[in-house]
Amino acid sequence: MDPIRFEYGVVFLLDQRLLPVEVKYMECKSWQEVAAGIRDMVVRGAPAIGASAAFGMALAAKQWSSVDSERFFAGLEEAAKGLKATRPTAVNLAWAVERMLNVARTQRGVAPREIADILDAEARRIAQEDIAVNKKIGDFGAGLINDKARILTHCNAGALATVGYGTALGVIRRAVAHGKEVHVFADETRPYLQGARLTAWELHRDEIPVTVIADNMAGFLMKQGKIDVVIVGADRIAANGDVANKIGTYSVAVLAAAHNIPFYVAAPYSTFDLAIKSGEQIPIEERCETEITHFAGRRIAPEGIGCYNPSFDVTPANLITAIITEFGVIEKPDEERVRQFFAEAGHE
Numbered sequence: 503m504d505p506i507r508f509e510y511g512v513v514f515l516l517d518q519r520l521l522p523v524e525v526k527y528m529e530c531k532s533w534q535e536v537a538a539g540i541r542d543m544v545v546r547g548a549p550a551i552g553a554s555a556a557f558g559m560a561l562a563a564k565q566w567s568s569v570d571s572e573r574f575f576a577g578l579e580e581a582a583k584g585l586k587a588t589r590p591t592a593v594n595l596a597w598a599v600e601r602m603l604n605v606a607r608t609q610r611g612v613a614p615r616e617i618a619d620i621l622d623a624e625a626r627r628i629a630q631e632d633i634a635v636n637k638k639i640g641d642f643g644a645g646l647i648n649d650k651a652r653i654l655t656h657c658n659a660g661a662l663a664t665v666g667y668g669t670a671l672g673v674i675r676r677a678v679a680h681g682k683e684v685h686v687f688a689d690e691t692r693p694y695l696q697g698a699r700l701t702a703w704e705l706h707r708d709e710i711p712v713t714v715i716a717d718n719m720a721g722f723l724m725k726q727g728k729i730d731v732v733i734v735g736a737d738r739i740a741a742n743g744d745v746a747n748k749i750g751t752y753s754v755a756v757l758a759a760a761h762n763i764p765f766y767v768a769a770p771y772s773t774f775d776l777a778i779k780s781g782e783q784i785p786i787e788e789r790c791e792t793e794i795t796h797f798a799g800r801r802i803a804p805e806g807i808g809c810y811n812p813s814f815d816v817t818p819a820n821l822i823t824a825i826i827t828e829f830g831v832i833e834k835p836d837e838e839r840v841r842q843f844f845a846e847a848g849h850e
């Protein structure tokens with residue numbers, strides 16, 4: 503099931519708000535429609551919103567391809583700003599938009615129509631690279647998963663959160679492909695239920711055994727000796743290895759440390775923000791309070807109460823056993839290790 507499909511001039515976003523009940527795509531012919539799709543959670547997950555934004559930029563280029571060069575570039579800048587403003591935490595979004603803008607800038611003087619074609623090809627490249635990168639992450643991560651492992655994951659870092667295959671779930675898929683038997687415990691992931699709705703759905707479709715638990719059960723399962731390893735994705739990783747991911751990830755990391763359970767993060771280079779020193783500087787999105795006060799469209803909390811809904815939290819690097827990337831594994835991440843690792847990989 504592809505979360506993003508594309509044809510020249512049209513992007514189809516699998517409407518993840520409807521899953522697992524209904525499989526329906528939202529058709530986008532303008533960057534504004536893609537931006538609305540990202541903002542409203544039609545598409546979600548750091549790499550998936552990055553790739554969607556890249557296609558949004560390609561659509562913007564097509565929208566303005568018949569104007570003069572100056573207006574064309576002004577239009578691209580406007581789309582870049584609008585797309586980047588949709589969701590603040592996952593850095594893949596800004597990464598993909600900047601990559602598209604940089605490609606366009608190198609073509610100044612070329613006819614806008616031609617630049618639009620070049621940007622269409624670049625967006626497709628970003629999408630294809632994402633799948634290849636996830637498979638490499640899977641290859642490096644699979645070695646860390648033992649046969650018969652009972653794995654806890656949080657949120658959805660699967661095919662649905664990427665262009666395909668997944669990061670954390672990509673590691674699990676690769677371990678299974680290598681013949682390992684695993685059992686996945688998926689935190690339901692309040693309040694948006696990415697675990698219960700999306701992770702459970704895609705693992706079940708792949709016939710990977712999965713059990714959904716409410717978030718507040720993870721500690722008890724660990725205490726009972728029912729979890730061998732935790733693996734999650736990431737939305738932004740600071741230079742010192744601090745990881746922003748779905749709200750609740752930090753609690754799981756603390757629990758894993760208390761029970762001596764390895765805690766792995768699987769994420770591509772595009773999720774690293776080496777311009778910021780620590781997780782303190784990562785902007786945390788706050789989403790609307792109805793995600794908490796309402797359930798399935800019905801109010802479940804009294805009227806007039808306070809409500810706070812941060813969508814992400816930051817897990818400090820010292821709680822992370824290792825970060826699995828497409829270039830290899832960063833064990834016990836800290837600023838020195840992270841910077842040295844990417845310098846050796848040729849990315850500074």
Ligand code: MRU
Pocket residue numbers: 546547548549592656657658659660663664668669670696734735736737747748749813
């Ligand atoms: O709010 P969401 O659903 O976009 O949050 C997604 C997550 O937090 C994922 O764990 C993260 O983006 C990694 S996806 C490979």
